[in-house]
Amino acid sequence: MKLYHGSEYIIENPEYHKGKRNNDYGYGFYCTEHIDVAKEWSVGLTHDGYVNTYELDDSDLTLLNLNDYCILTWLTILIDNRTFKVNTPLAREAVNYLKKEFSINYEKYDLIKGYRADDSYFAFANDFINGNISFSQLSDAMHLGDLGNQIVLYSQKSYKKIKWIESESVKKEIWYPKRQKRNDQAKKAYFSLDRKYIKEDLYITRIIDEEIKKDDVRIQ
Numbered sequence: 039m040k041l042y043h044g045s046e047y048i049i050e051n052p053e054y055h056k057g058k059r060n061n062d063y064g065y066g067f068y069c070t071e072h073i074d075v076a077k078e079w080s081v082g083l084t085h086d087g088y089v090n091t092y093e094l095d096d097s098d099l100t101l102l103n104l105n106d107y108c109i110l111t112w113l114t115i116l117i118d119n120r121t122f123k124v125n126t127p128l129a130r131e132a133v134n135y136l137k138k139e140f141s142i143n144y145e146k147y148d149l150i151k152g153y154r155a156d157d158s159y160f161a162f163a164n165d166f167i168n169g170n171i172s173f174s175q176l177s178d179a180m181h182l183g184d185l186g187n188q189i190v191l192y193s194q195k196s197y198k199k200i201k202w203i204e205s206e207s208v209k210k211e212i213w214y215p216k217r218q219k220r221n222d223q224a225k226k227a228y229f230s231l232d233r234k235y236i237k238e239d240l241y242i243t244r245i246i247d248e249e250i251k252k253d254d255v256r257i258q
Contacts, residue, residue, distance in 0.1 A: 039094040041069035041189060041200070044080030049090050050202040054194050063150050064119045066190040067197065070154075075186060078217035081210040091203040099196055102144055104152030105187070108257050109177055110140045112152050113163055122164055132167045132242045140252050148196040153180060154188040162228060172239035173257060179228050 043049060052067040059065060070076050073089060080087025104112045114136045116122075124130050144150060153159060162179040165171045171179070191197055240256060250257065 039071075039096050039189075041071060041092045041094050042073045042076035043067065043069045043090045043092065044076035044078065044087055044208070045090060046080070046082075046085055046087050048088050048205040050205075052191065052197055052200060054197045060119055060121060062119060062154065062188070063115055063144065063152075063190050063192070066150070066192045067200075068154075069189050069191070070186065071189065072186055074216075077208045077213045078220065080208045081214045081217070083210070083214060086210050087208045087213075088205045089208055090205045093201045093203055094191075094196075095199045095201075096149065096196075099148035099193075099199060100146075101149045101151060102142075102147040104150065107142070108140065108252055109180060110136060110173075110257060111142055111252065113166070114140045114142075115144055115152075116160075116163055117167075120160065122167060124167070126168065128243065129168050131246060132169075135242075135246045136167075139250075145192070148191075148193040150190045150192050151187050154186075159224075161225075166242060169242050172236060172241050173245070174236075174239055 043052075055065045057065060057067070061068060069092070070079075073091075076089045077087075080089050104115070117133055117137060118141075122129070122133065124133050159180065162171070162176055166173070166176040191200060240250070244250075245257075
């Protein structure tokens with residue numbers, strides 16, 4: 039498997055458990071299979087970056103593919119690691135219910151594959167928890183912006199299976215505007231969605247009140 043990681047630095051030897059604890063899935067080495075996405079995320083408004091290329095021998099690594107699960111499972115993992123606004127009774131109840139009914143033991147896997155919660159995706163998830171959008175509207179929103187999936191090295195074993203190939207310098211003048219454009223397009227598409235209240239749809243209040251579980255066909 040060929041993977042790319044965008045960074046301010048050349049990273050020849052990724053270190054286990056180094057980085058930010060409050061990333062999407064906690065500590066891990068976050069990669070993508072798409073070099074352009076890695077280039078966009080390597081730069082900032084004021085700094086250039088590098089795209090690091092790796093080969094990963096995943097032949098005997100366990101993979102948690104969150105695309106095989108209900109999107110609410112992805113959301114509970116995000117809740118475990120990211121900071122959500124839970125300053126209303128509904129938001130607090132939503133967090134508690136989702137963690138109770140949709141959590142899985144994701145920490146036992148070597149690799150995790152799933153959506154990357156950039157600023158736009160994180161806002162969509164936050165809106166759902168606060169009852170502003172329905173389950174179907176959240177699902178539609180997750181396909182906006184063409185951000186694709188990230189692949190995260192999660193276990194010590196996985197770090198031993200990755201090999202650095204090369205690094206390429208990335209200029210902020212070229213790739214930061216592209217990063218901003220992708221994010222802006224996702225936000226624009228989100229706010230252009232039909233966000234009117236749909237009585238028959240599943241909002242977080244209904245999911246809680248009806249005690250909807252992960253095997254319910256309405257959320258598959």
